[in-house]
Amino acid sequence: MSEQVLDHRSAKEKERLLGMNLDELNALLLQVSELPEFAQKDAYIQGILEVMQQKSENPYGLTREDILAEREDFWESYCELRSEAEADIVPESPPISTSSPEKPKKKPMIRFLRGIAAAAVVAALFCGIVGAFGSNVLHVVMRLGKGSVVFAPAEKPQGEPHAFEDLYNILSLYSELPLVPKENPMDATASSVCTGKDIYGFYIDATYLCEKGTVGFSYHFYETADQMPRAECQVNEGELQLYKADGTSFYIFQNLGQTSIVWFVENVSCFIWGDFSVEEAKQMVDSLY
Amino acid sequence: MKAMCRRILSLLMIVAILASFAGSVSAMEVEEFPQQGRSSAYFSLLNWDLAPLGNGKLYVYAKAWATGYMTKLGVSSVVIYEKLPNATSYSPVYTYNSYTCSFLYGTNVTTYTFNPTYTKAVPGAQYYSSTAFYAENSSGHETIYKYAPVITAT
Incomplete structure (x- = not known):
């Protein structure tokens, strides 16, 4: 089952999930369930739940049946919320479990007790997250849509580290294209990542801070390439240069003291701008591939 | 002499074709780029x-x-x-x-x-x-x- 639901992710991602503890997995689960749609989102959630089950050390004295029921309850409430919120999106309807057939309806008393147990687990996990990690672990604030805020665990995933890791972790859920530079010559650190939807598709914006100021990233995933809104870049007169890397055209230009990079790949428009030099821009472009 | 003229003409045509192709490619690239506005501090x-x-x-x-x-x-x-x-x-x-x-x-x-x-x-x-x-x-x-x-x- 784990292999089945995680096969869309790399082995590295599976390793990352297995390297997390239950609290971190729970935080990730909350985060992923609130993200906009991406390919096999349901399968990914199922994968996290599977790993949570595997890793469960049963610290709260729950039986296996309780854990399975908790998992099913989460999945049911997630599906209900999702169908209410996104009536126009048809879920891929992944199986809850490949091994367990449909169960008869549970008795109300058992459901009630189970509900209490589930609430206790959620409360304990929440207290554990806040108490054990505090602000050191929960360092990335993601503003999803208007107003909702979730936290992502700061512990670095196992495997090769990425220069703009927080952004990379989000983008890799949506695309395997090389969109995030592997080099960070400005030593910028993540300040915020936000995602949103519009009629053209969806977007991911991230802001990083460095000694010189700000570095921003913006990726717009268009449903169709011919449906882009009008755009205008603010450019110093005559300071636009075309830079080629791996057969892709990158436009590097300056706006007063800042530098920007614009490029298009498949149905994604990409924009990096901020307080970095043209040389640093080229270094980031080269590190994409 | 005629052969030489033909060769020169052929060469000129090839150069002209290549130049027009390069022109169209650069035009496409310029079209892809968003409109350019004046610089801004904000x-x-x-x-x-x-x-x-x-x-x-x-x-x-x-x-x-x-x-x-x-x-x-x-x-x-x-x-x-x-x-x-x-x-x-x-x-x-x-x-x-x-x-x-x-x-x-x-x-x-x-x-x-x-x-x-x-x-x-x-x-x-x-x-x-x-x-x-x-x-x-x-x-x-x-x-x-x-x-x-x-x-x-x-």
Whole structure:
């Protein structure tokens, strides 16, 4: 089952999930369930739940049946919320479990007790997250849509580290294209990542801070390439240069003291701008591939 | 001598063909690049649009990327102009501003998207919009006006 639901992710991602503890997995689960749609989102959630089950050390004295029921309850409430919120999106309807057939309806008393147990687990996990990690672990604030805020665990995933890791972790859920530079010559650190939807598709914006100021990233995933809104870049007169890397055209230009990079790949428009030099821009472009 | 002339002519034709091909490639590349505006201490990139959604609805879209964190970033106003099927000129029919809308700006942000839906469009009528992008920080503020071209409501 784990292999089945995680096969869309790399082995590295599976390793990352297995390297997390239950609290971190729970935080990730909350985060992923609130993200906009991406390919096999349901399968990914199922994968996290599977790993949570595997890793469960049963610290709260729950039986296996309780854990399975908790998992099913989460999945049911997630599906209900999702169908209410996104009536126009048809879920891929992944199986809850490949091994367990449909169960008869549970008795109300058992459901009630189970509900209490589930609430206790959620409360304990929440207290554990806040108490054990505090602000050191929960360092990335993601503003999803208007107003909702979730936290992502700061512990670095196992495997090769990425220069703009927080952004990379989000983008890799949506695309395997090389969109995030592997080099960070400005030593910028993540300040915020936000995602949103519009009629053209969806977007991911991230802001990083460095000694010189700000570095921003913006990726717009268009449903169709011919449906882009009008755009205008603010450019110093005559300071636009075309830079080629791996057969892709990158436009590097300056706006007063800042530098920007614009490029298009498949149905994604990409924009990096901020307080970095043209040389640093080229270094980031080269590190994409 | 004739053979030499032919060779020179062939060479010239090849050069001409290659030059026209290179020209068309560079033209495509220029077309791909977004429109270039004047430099700005407040804005890096602007997106704007007015799109018909059907059933008398129009999608108003304005997104601004700032040069850094702004205390205020968004739009100060978006005016929708309408020309009914039998009319001869456009007139403003709705304005999104601080009196009619509470989500024109973001505070302490580097990007902001303003994308309300105008629901009182008349199918068959023509519309365009004027968007005033606004950014403000401790150094000052700037407003840039952009116009979305005419569309027909459905």
